[in-house]
Amino acid sequence: MAEEKVDSADYWKANVRLIMGCLAVWAFVSYGLAILLRPLVAFVPIGGTDLGFWFAQQGSILTFIALIFFYAWKMNKLDQKFGLEE
């Protein structure tokens, strides 16, 4: 019983760590590359415009999709590792 408690606390910590990692990427592509850092990456040309514009209208959405699937996949593995899968 006591052991299980420790396990599930680790599970939650691992989940929170994973979320923070994913949200860092989430913020970096949208608020970072697409908005605040856009002038800094403007030297990278993409089809008639710059990298920041591409991230604002395409890249961030594609990254968001990848992030959710990555998170779902990692959490499934975590569920299994801690024996918490349904």
Added chain:
Amino acid sequence: MSQFAINLLFVGASFALYIGIAVWARAGSTKDFYVAGGGVHPITNGMATAADWMSAASFISMAGLLAAGGYANSSFLMGWTGGYVILAMLLAPYLRKFGKFTVPDFIGDRFYSTTARTVAVACLIIASVTYVIGQMTGAGVAFSRFLEVSNTWGIWIAATIVFLYAVFGGMKGITYTQVAQYVVLIIAYTIPAVFIAFQLTGNPIPMFGMFSTHTESGMPLLEKLSEVLVELGFQDYAADVDNKLNMVLFTLSLMVGTAGLPHVIIRFFTVPKVADARWSAGWALVFIALLYLTAPAVASMARLNLLTTVYPDTAGQVENYEEALANPILYEDRPDWFRTWEETGLITFEDKNDDGRIQYYNDRNEDFAETAAERGWEGSELSVNNDILVLANPEIANLPPWVIGLIAAGGIAAALSTAAGLLLAISSAISHDLIKKTINPNISEKGEMLAARISMAGAILLATYLGLNPPGFAAQVVALAFGIAGASLFPALMMGIFSKRVNDKGAIAGMLAGLISTLLYIFTYLGWFFFSGTNMLPNEPESWFLGISPLSFGAVGAMINFAVAFAVSNMTEEPPQEIQELVESVRYPKGAGGAVDH
């Protein structure tokens, strides 16, 4: 066959499909009615969520917004998709594990307070009702434009169809009609986009075509577009914004608003397992992205198309823009689609300098006024409604009449699917949270079911009434819906999962602080309860506090909510032991339970 008959055929066939689904998917229990029995496949739910989420505004207006604003309006794209990342990681799986029927259900139980539940119901109803008005008027517009019925009749027809499948089928009927509606709307959106991309760039995939070479001029499409725009006094399409703080906050407001909108959250209560809720959010975003990645391409291409229609000499390689712009199209020679849409008033022409030609440029740009005067222009003679870019796309691209019929069915599908989802969120909050959980806990299953159906019928009547008599401020209230969802519901839900320390008093104080601060900020600039003339400060960037627009304040309201909730909780007692156990239990997927509909 006339265009009218084709439109009627497409819309009629789609309605027959929705009604067929309604008959097949009748709700037998409250679980069916609220969460479609809880056995919806994650991909199916992803598709239904996409239709639930993408409203008439996404379908008809978003491309126009992007075309008009260029880079500056990218916030809509990032905000309305990025919300799914926080929904997938911070809310959906845990609320699914909690396993109840509504959003106020979680807030009421987690903060062990009827007051908290009631505040949540109030926030939910304000946000959803304001949102549903736009859907009803959108459906009315789509009907009147394509089926030649009056706006009023259009709204009544829409209400009747939603009534049929929402009252009898509840979430179960709504789920499967939303899947059908998604298929209709995505096909309708994509086909004209593919043709336009192919015509302009030779690349049939819009999201790639947008960044490739414009065939006629040999220049990259976006560079060509910006070049022509600048010559006409408009802003460069990719121009950066000066007020980055506001852009960041606006994007963040749309994201937390998206994640906090109850009609989206409850879709994730319909999947069998916690893991399914995570996958399902990913699939939802895939299906949404099919439209959202195409929309910016439609926007840029349709804008360029419009400019080169008005100034045919600018289409190819241009050495001298002075000459190329000297011969705009003669009004007599305007293309057929122009004539068709003139009748609707969405595109209008006024020959200000009496030369029989159409001059279209940015006459509000003071730096450009001199150039315009030298060219003998006396004001822009064309006004184009943003919505026309999607609606007239098939005609501009010379596509066959059945594509136009498809657009009609698609626009109506987008409006109906979102309206139904919102109506379910409203009616379940009333029948489940107010009647079952607050007023009459002893109500039987059958009684609650009846209450749910009556609430649904009532909500539809209210939405119809508001659609027929829209308050003058209908356009602004959508900002209110996002502001309220983001500033009140989202933080309460997130703290309920990620903090064991936040208690009833903290949550209530936080929700009220977020709600009231957001309302006050919006009312200050847009008028008290949106009555024009009652605003205390002009709604202009110069007078915004720190340059924050009223539409961007939701994110600030959310921060106020978090801060107040933590402060008040830390000054008062810890939540009781059983609540801490409840928080523990939503964090771990095992034993999510709930009857799985095999």
